[in-house]
Amino acid sequence: MIRFEKTTVIDAPIERCFDLARSVDVHLVANVHSGEQALAVGGITSGLTGLGQQVTWRAKHFGFWHDLTSEVTLLEPPFHLQVTMIKGIFRSMQADHIFRVLPTGATEMKDIYAIAAPLPILGPTAEFLFLRRYMLALVRERNAVIKRIAESAEWPHYLTAVETKRKDVLQ
Template identity: 40%
Template sequence: MPRFEITTAVAAPPQRVFAVSLEVEVHTASMAGSGERAIDGVTSGRLRLGDTVTWQARHFGLRWRMTSVISAYDPPGYFVDEQMSGPFKRWHHAHHFEPDGKGGTVMRDCVEFAAPLGPLGAIAERAVLNWYMPRLLRVRNEHVKAAAEAT
């Protein structure tokens, strides 16, 4: 199962970065390139423990829907979102926020995912998803960073 980790330095305190990371509007703005939007569950404001949201986006020319739940939540240290239904066999995204000792935050994303369809999914992981998913998350993190640092 593919795993990757992305670390992003943010010049804002963990409480602020944690809060911004859970804002539906920040997420949708960060994914504007794929037209991602929240279409069910919590569709605006800040997500909290147990909240679900269904995202709709266009990737690879196809429309995708994924319903995720905030399955773990310990402000301002971390939260986890997991796929309940959608395109992946498994999607587990742990968001960690640690003070950097200078008033900022080290934001660390740990993602585990698996494509469906057995051997065909494994080919898709190696050929496309292993580079596409980290790139997509880096775009999101740059947007979160800018939003958190702006206030």
């Protein structure tokens, strides 16, 4: 099993960063290179994921198409989001996304991943040779997209419906 952490500092409010991190649409933008899609097979295909919601992703990695179904298994807005693979190529995969406000007002987003490759005998070799590096590159790319969107005027495109719902609840 591999474990790794990636910390990204984003000059935007914590709520915006948290919501962008759970946006299916932002995830798709961040993984455009792999032809990633969200499939309509019992889960959501756009918008923000909520507790217990599932998304089935289809993407091309290492020259092959893979389907992976993930579920939001912990949701503590705007501080903690946990996503767990419930079906897919890995023996297991869990990602914790933890947010905190820095003294500067920026948001720190810390991603903690635990991934076990398939095939008990070959898996540890694959983890050592390339899986950690490959997955860390995907996370870096995802975080760069979240940071770019959160710090730009683009973010309302992804969160306008969410902001409208929040205002309605507060009134």
